[in-house]
Amino acid sequence: MEEEWLWGWDPTPGIVSVWAEPDGRAFVWKRQPGTTVRLRENARYRPWLLLASLQDLEHLGAGLLPEGPSAGAGAAGVVTFRELEGPGALRYLVSAEDGRALGAAVLRGASARLGQRVGHLRDLGPQSVLVLPPEEQYLVATGRTYFRDLVFDDLRRLQFDLETTGLDPAKDRIFLVALRDPEGRTETLEVTADGDAGEADLLRRLVARIREADPDVVENHNLHGFDLPFLDQRAKRLNVPLALGRAGLPGLRHRPSARGAALGRGPGGREADAMRRARYTVPGREFIDTLDAVRRHDFSARDLPGHGLKAVAKHLGLAGPERELIPGARVYEVFSKDPERVRRYACDDVKEAAGLAHLLGGAVFALARMAPRRYERLADAGPATGVLDPLLVRAYLRAGAALPAHESGDGTSHSGAALHLFATGVARHVVKADVASLYPSLMRQYRIGPKRDRLNALLALVDRLVDQRLDAKAKAKKAPPGSPERHTHEALSAAMKIVINSAYGYLGAAGLTRFSDVHAANEVTRHGREVLGLLCRELAARGVTLLEADTDGVYFSVPETWTEVDERRVVSEVAALLPPRVRLEFDGRYAAMLSHEPKNYALQPYAGPLLLRGVAFRSSRAERYGEDFLRRAVQHLLDGDVSAVRDTYVDMVMALRRRRVPTYEVTAQVRLTKAPAQYLSTRKQRRELPYEALLTNGREHWSLGERVRIYRATGGRAGLLPQPEAEDAEPTPRTAHGAPAGEDPRDYDVEYYVRLLKDSFAARLARGLGAEDFATVFADPEQPSLFTASLADARPVLNVVRQPTGPEFGEATEHTEQNEDADVAP
Incomplete structure (x- = not known):
């Protein structure tokens, strides 16, 4: 049964597309595996929906019948129903030959009951009805999925x-x-x-x-x-x-x-x-x-x-x-x-x-082999509502069980995940230990699932996915590099990881997912904090310097004399202390790390390019000249060359002042959130650069959600650049007066962008330098001081801001309780 919940039950191979109409017609295109032969199957299905009550169909009288041989299911206009088992609110599976007629019958009854016209089934609310697109109705009812036996x-x-x-x-x-x-x-x-x-x-x-x-x-x-x-x-x-x-x-x-x-x-x-x-x-x-x-x-x-x-x-x-x-x-x-x-x-x-x-x-190809949705819909779907929900709906209907309706929750807030910043600045000899899928692992370890999931379907799916993902990873490693077999197994492993990692988010999304349970999610979070506290405490006891820790893993710095063997040994020792289903793995080693803020850092591998993480270092809204400076400056800082950081800053300041930086490099991409009328109504009180750039350039109409590139031009004017269709190419700039520029006008406000360079981008290096060195590195190159300090002996710094001590890290009584829960030795 659990295999059917995950993969469906119809073995039809080679389905490459499904199209269904509300009138009960379904068209299935299939390709024979390993060939170019394509077949089309014309099928019939009974459009269906789930209702909390049959009240809105009682007006059909004899046209509403329970499922069975005597129901006359093939007769036009007959609606059949089956009551599903269990306490779920959505308990009546109703179907008809024509989905439009079925929907119209429900709306007619609902309109009479409410005393007002109800135009759409969705207006009845998710507590009263569940209706899926025709293709998903067909796939859920038949147990079919895309791409079976195909690569x-x-x-x-x-x-x-x-x-x-x-x-x-x-x-x-x-x-x-x-x-x-x-x-x-x-x-x-x-x-x-x-x-x-x-x-x-x-x-x-x-x-x-x-x-x-x-x-x-x-x-x-x-x-x-x-x-x-x-x-x-x-x-x-x-x-x-x-x-x-x-x-x-x-x-x-x-x-x-x-x-x-x-x-x-x-x-x-x-x-x-x-x-x-x-x-x-x-x-x-x-x-x-x-x-x-x-x-x-x-x-x-x-x-x-x-x-x-x-x-x-x-x-x-x-x-x-x-x-x-x-x-x-x-x-x-x-x-x-x-x-x-x-x-x-x-x-x-x-x-x-x-x-x-x-x-x-x-x-996504692999997801389509599991979830009862069109391939193209899975490509842009979220993993919780777009993948897990269809899997769970299919599981409950296959088991003949009533589905719970969406609930808004009882007001209990969802406790956040643990996140600790232990040190800021530049660390050397850095190791990352990865906690593989911590929250789903804890759900499995302590059997924590949604209270209303009486089939325990969510945990069953996670169990199956974890086991089968490990099998897919093993097969991928054995397959020749670049082979279709390796690609298939790697894709399957990646798809399963997407679904596994979304299980906890699904659990905690109160009101957004069918089986959300904030109390269960908070219980998972509690165990997660305990595990992370144990992990940090035990690592610190082995002589490392903790840098950052969260549910994805821990970064720490090791003594200079340690080898990779020592690093792996420490990770293995601590891994042995964790709950059985929680796996700690050695995930990488780096020559240096700049720790700026939680989840915002730069990593320098022993071999390979610099890695930047977090919006402080990478953002779609950031000006490119600043990000380019930041990447080069961080590289020099991690290399320990503070003088080169200064040279990089001076070069960028002088390039701005001499207008060698293209206008595109100083633009920021922003998303428009105000309609023209809305902005014009408040323009006298507060002017905003994006909308002023549009108006100055003759754009009186724009759409909500549209993205534009703007910059601050000389004299406080607003400049606008047209967007390329796919963010692929640097667009041709327009002057601040709106005229297309045959050549880059470079009419940006130089001193504004010099200030931005120091106050925004350079500031992200502050934690890696002493206060005096920072002031020297980022002093204005055209305003020399008589007392400028030398950078010859300047070095990056690391500042320890906290230790893994206190109740949050399981000390004293809580330490013992954690170990008892985890069934590991103190």
């Missing part, structure tokens, strides 16, 4: 990328499309005539090529944020049908999503205020945006220089040495002079998108 390389994947004359589909055009087919061949499709006729012909050829290649998956970077919405709007203006799916027309459809295109934008942002964000979908193919995989990767790794395709491809080694680069705003201009260069540029884009999808997309 990632069995998929037929196609990438396409638009090149446009600008970013506004209301006035700009598509002039070229790069396309990479499932066999890896690249080509470009281009306009062959001016005006609407030429662009319309290009779009028809694109549709024809996609249908001819017949991919299972269509991919690109920022596919849902730019390519598909731009393509959709241009096609509508040109009256070109976008029959991109496997079932022909209609073309692109919309589905709700937390991220995607903001549909219905209008003047003043009013429509954007009310309109939900949406993504695009078609029958028979899955649209995958590699930007989702990049964001998911960076959320955990925090190692990417940005999220744009070109920056990520370069960082991950996907960009070749001959990669063509053109600033986004100049692509159309370059095409008119050197079209071959733009063709190379566009083809490089789709090649890199394909590589990125293969490198980072395996985990």
Whole structure:
């Protein structure tokens, strides 16, 4: 049963896409493993939903029947029901031949009961009804999942990328499309005539090529944020049908999503205020945006220089040495002079998108083999509500058990995780000991699950996932590097880790997840604090200097005479004292570390590039010139060369004052949170640089959530740079008066950015230097002092700010209680 909860129970292999309609029709596209043979299955299913009561269907009279042979389930208009077992609120599984008719019947009854019109099932609230999208109804009911017996390389994947004359589909055009087919061949499709006729012909050829290649998956970077919405709007203006799916027309459809295109934008942002964000979908193919995989990767790794395709491809080694680069705003201009260069540029884009999808997309592919959702929906879903919830819903229905409704909680707050900062500044000979999935491990160790999960399904899923992840990791290590087998097992391991690590968050998300239980989450947190306290205390007793500790692990500095063998020995000794299911592992060693604040630090490996962690060192809103300075200065500080830190600061100050720094480097990217009318109503009381930059540059309309790059220009004016479509290229700056700049105007406020360099970016090095040395390093180079101290003997410093002592770390009576709970020797 637990295997069925995790993997489903229908063994049908090779499903690559599912499309279901509310009228009970389902279309299933399958690929025979190891072949290019594709089959389509036309199926029927009974649309269903869960209700807390049958009251809103009583008006059907004889048309509402219990499930069974005598129910006449095949008769049109008959609604059948089955009462599920147990105390859950959502206990009536009702179904009909047509989902729209079923929903209409419930709404009609609810409207009569409430004495007012109820327009949508969601208006009844999650305490009264659970309704899933048609595809998920089909997958949950049948126990089917995607990709059974397939590996990632069995998929037929196609990438396409638009090149446009600008970013506004209301006035700009598509002039070229790069396309990479499932066999890896690249080509470009281009306009062959001016005006609407030429662009319309290009779009028809694109549709024809996609249908001819017949991919299972269509991919690109920022596919849902730019390519598909731009393509959709241009096609509508040109009256070109976008029959991109496997079932022909209609073309692109919309589905709700937390991220995607903001549909219905209008003047003043009013429509954007009310309109939900949406993504695009078609029958028979899955649209995958590699930007989702990049964001998911960076959320955990925090190692990417940005999220744009070109920056990520370069960082991950996907960009070749001959990669063509053109600033986004100049692509159309370059095409008119050197079209071959733009063709190379566009083809490089789709090649890199394909590589990125293969490198980072395996985990979602593996999730689709578990969770009853469309592959493309899992790609942008959160692991708690997007993966665990569907798994748990399927488990309960498979067991015939009633589901609890969402509860808002009893007001108990969720206690935060333990986080300790022991020292700041520069430490040497640093080790990280990793606590592998601490909170899920404690849930398993002490059998802590949601009180309302009477099947213990969440713990059962975590148990299975942990065991099978270890098996997948072992198989990945045995498989040849670069082989499909290794890629498959590594992807499966990564997918399971995503779900495992979300279990605790799922537990503590009061009101947001079906089985949330803040009391259980707090019990897990309590055990976590005890384990972390024991861990820190025992490490300190072995002669190390603690730097930082949280539920992910501990950083500590060891004596200079220690070898890696000594470091591993200490970790192993402490690991043996922890509860049996909690694993402490040696996770890495580093030459030096700058500890700034909790979760904000820089690491210098013994071999390899500098690693920066936390928003103090990496932020999408930070000015690039400052981050560039910070990276170089931190490197020198960790090398122990304080004089070089000074030289780096002087170089940047002088580059600013001589305007050698491009304007783009001083811009900040900000997200607009006020509609035009809202800002204008308070403008007299308080002026804000982002909106002033828009207004100064002639932008009277903008949308909520839109991101813009702004800077402070001379005389207190506001400068604006247009955004590239995918954050890939440095945009062409505009002057503070709004005119497009043929050359970079470099009209930024120099002294403002000099002050920002010292007060914001340089300040992040303060904990690594003594007060006098800090003042000397960051003194104004053009205002020399008669008493400037020498930096010849200056060295980085480390400041111990606390010790692992006191009740928080389990001393005295609490020490004994912790050890008794953990079943380990004191």
